[in-house]
Amino acid sequence: MKSRFSVRRQLLKWLLLPLLILIAVDSTILYRISLHFLRKAFDHALYETAYDVSQILIQDRLNNAQLELKPEVRDMLLSSQQDVMYYSVYDQQGHFMGGDHALPYLKPLSGQHKTLYYGAGQVSGHDVRVVSMPVVIATEEGNAPVRIQVAETRNQRQHLASQILLGILIPQLLLLLVAVLLMWFGIGRGLRPLWDLHAALAQRTPRDLSPVQLTQVPEEVSMLVESINQLMQQVQRLLESQNRFIADAAHQLRTPLAGVMAQTELAQYETNPDALQKSLGNIAISTERLVHMVNQLLILARAEPEVMQAIQMHVLDLRALAQHVTGDLISLALPRNIDLGFESELAHAWVLGDATSLEEMLSNLVDNAIRYSDEGGRVTVSLLRDGESFVLSVEDDGPGIPEDEREKVFERFHRVIGTKQPGSGLGLAIVLEIAQVHGATIQMQDATPEGGLRISLRFADHGADAPVITG
Structure with a gap:
């Protein structure tokens, strides 16, 4: 203590x-x-x-x-x-x-x-x-x-x-005593706003996060009050974010959970082996979707700015990370005969970030590109330098996204109308959250005049802080 x-x-x-x-x-x-x-x-x-x-x-x-x-x-x-x-x-x-x-x-x-x-x-x-x-x-x-x-x-x-020495010292000591008393009461008077602040905070309930209001606050105490109010606002935003997340999660999980329960009850009373096998297959598909949605919700919760601020970022090689993630996701592309590749002429691309979060961000981009591409299509992950920045792009030759929908797709649980592929509507929301925390900008455009989609993320170059590579 x-x-x-x-x-x-x-x-x-x-x-x-x-x-x-x-x-x-x-x-x-x-x-x-x-x-x-x-x-x-x-x-x-x-x-x-x-x-x-x-x-x-x-x-x-x-x-x-x-x-x-x-x-x-x-x-x-x-x-x-x-x-x-x-x-x-x-x-x-x-x-x-x-x-x-x-x-x-x-x-x-x-x-x-x-x-x-x-x-x-x-x-x-x-x-x-x-x-x-x-x-x-x-x-x-x-x-x-x-x-x-x-x-x-x-x-x-x-x-x-x-006698002269005593005549000088006695008044000086009396003056010192009076000065100490005046300073004692004066300092106490000057610190009165701190007691007022203490009283104002002590009377609050845990749910009261409104700004602290004090009158006649000196400049030094006003800075403390402003810091407390900023903290209150941050806590308020964090609680609102958590409440919104809980509400969204409860709403989105209710339907697939009800579907799994209904199919499970149906399978319990099924006597035909073929029909039972079909019901079990439907249960497996619904469970897989439910697991995917839960994983996306957990990733989204970790990608909240308030949570990411507590993560210590390091200078890392974005090229090596992108190449590694692309290689790990080849198994998702093979069943649909999609050509998934990585292209970059850079030896290294040093950026400041959290490796786990960036891997989840790129995985969501590549997973979306694979899901919405036609069978036998092509998905390319590329990395290049543009001035003082690095641009990481994921390009596919799928149907793309209409321009009037491109801002909405970054909202949570929003899905483009007419999409046949199953999904949670959280992938691009996760990408946006992680990109904003890393100070990256996102641009969405057509891959070619004929169609397709390219999503690009621009990161600041931190090569000056890069670790020394030996050997």
């Missing part, structure tokens, strides 16, 4: 994955943008502090003081609720000149010797953000360039970064 799955859940999973990716990308972008502006704000505040420190140190230096901040000034400038701040002064060669010795010299990169720059460092095992700015101070030798560094631990930065 095949496992069942929910279309709603499948659609939700397919939509949820790209939505998660989109939210993850969006959150990452928002987080990085927020961190960028957060870093710029903290760096600017750090620069302001460094600038204030530099101005005080320069002023104190002018008063011949050391490069050290007074405790009260340090507490005012380098104080923070969550972070620890440091400062230091180095000359251009990186020699310590004052401040916190724990704050190492942040060596400038190429091109940064005369500019302000930021960097990262460590003080007492803690990560710090450092700003280094160039200033000029007075010395005994004159004005000298130095670098004043101010550092700050990252506690507040990291705390705010975490």
Whole structure:
């Protein structure tokens, strides 16, 4: 048993994955943008502090003081609720000149010797953000360039970064939850026509094959409804065909069966040996006709288009098949001294078809030609190429069929008035059914100006798909 799955859940999973990716990308972008502006704000505040420190140190230096901040000034400038701040002064060669010795010299990169720059460092095992700015101070030798560094631990930065991350993720997750709920109900609403279709089919009886009628059907569901309606029509045609076949068979079999029963009852009360022998002969003839009709009915049932569609066709050699069928039917021609032959200059004639059906079709054509030909007549089966097609013909020199009857003879149980030969009227109906399934066209014409009949069937050439013959 095949496992069942929910279309709603499948659609939700397919939509949820790209939505998660989109939210993850969006959150990452928002987080990085927020961190960028957060870093710029903290760096600017750090620069302001460094600038204030530099101005005080320069002023104190002018008063011949050391490069050290007074405790009260340090507490005012380098104080923070969550972070620890440091400062230091180095000359251009990186020699310590004052401040916190724990704050190492942040060596400038190429091109940064005369500019302000930021960097990262460590003080007492803690990560710090450092700003280094160039200033000029007075010395005994004159004005000298130095670098004043101010550092700050990252506690507040990291705390705010975490708050920003939560501030981004929580709304995004809420948005995701709302989107999933909306998709769940939206998909359910979109699948509502499928439930309507299910309800419409579940309420039907097995005999109700009328088209399914639904209003406001979306395009995707309308294609399914159209396919179901087409299937309904095919089943309807199949049932009609079967019912027609059963009715025709019952009607056509009733008379010969009644005749066999009547002759059998008559023979039971017959005491004269010669009359009894005659009755038994009549029973045999009637039984033979009945068997022939039953066989024709069975062949016709197999030739129905709905049945033939289930048969897998193959590329086969129509020449070999026609030659084989013609040879098998010579036994029917011999008692009437009919010259039955096969003519073809082709080595092969590859067509697409079912061998059994094509043999039955050709057998019916040849059998009809033999039945309706005069004794000592001639029946010829021929095969030739005509452009991109193969033409299979059965020709006889019998009385032929009037032009006004040629379309009717393909109807079931139709027989030409005045025909003396017994038959079921199914032979050409079988030929038509099989030819149509194989995509072949039928043409009926006089064999010669003097009379006779030629029935030709035109098949498409499938030589490109022919099997490779070795040896």
